[in-house]
Amino acid sequence: LINRSEKILNVKSININEKLTKFTEHWSPKVIAEMNDYQFKLVKVQGEFVWHDHKETDEVFIVIEGKMVIKFRDGEVNLGKGEMFVVPKGVEHKPYAEKECHIMLVEPKGVVNTGNAEGELTAENDVWI
């Protein structure tokens, strides 16, 4: 019975804080779950990211710990623990965190962290922890 469950379902919860202990790098999304063709990714952020957009999809930010700002060309949104925001597709944004901040992203599988602005901060995609 247990074997069958584990084969079909992997009946183990995913503990977000426990997953956050598994890496230290900044701006390097780690996948913790997949729902249909979407992924849930944890990211530790600090400092300034690059301006970029995702032409093909909205992107959800959920702050797990700390504070961050998502800058837009004509405004910004401040996010604290337990707050979330949906960046609409095609809208340029630049994440920023003064101190280290832990976030969860939700977006379709295959989305590159730097969107249209590939460069130094482009992280390897689809890395599971």
Place this chain on the structure above:
Amino acid sequence: LINRSEKILNVKSININEKLTKFTEHWSPKVIAEMNDYQFKLVKVQGEFVWHDHKETDEVFIVIEGKMVIKFRDGEVNLGKGEMFVVPKGVEHKPYAEKECHIMLVEPKGVVNTGNAEGELTAENDVWI
């Protein structure tokens, strides 16, 4: 400048705990955000739900506060605060919480809470708070 941002982006964060103060009913999902054709819904659960499945989609449970169990025909998963689980599409499940538990669901827009088991516990869909 601010007007333009608000029109385009609604540059206000979504505060999960603040949204949870806006309703008291059990088993009645409230939408707080939309990403592409997916929705983020808050639900307060207590007691036994009905056995059901969602033939067309996976469903994500994230526990915000409290504890719950997702029962399967051949096992179960226990979820505490900060834990999540992806119920695969087509898999029968029965959520249960001994005490009130606050969760966030992520699933495609239009998914009915009772899936294939429409009845007393079927909630109105697409209710935003």
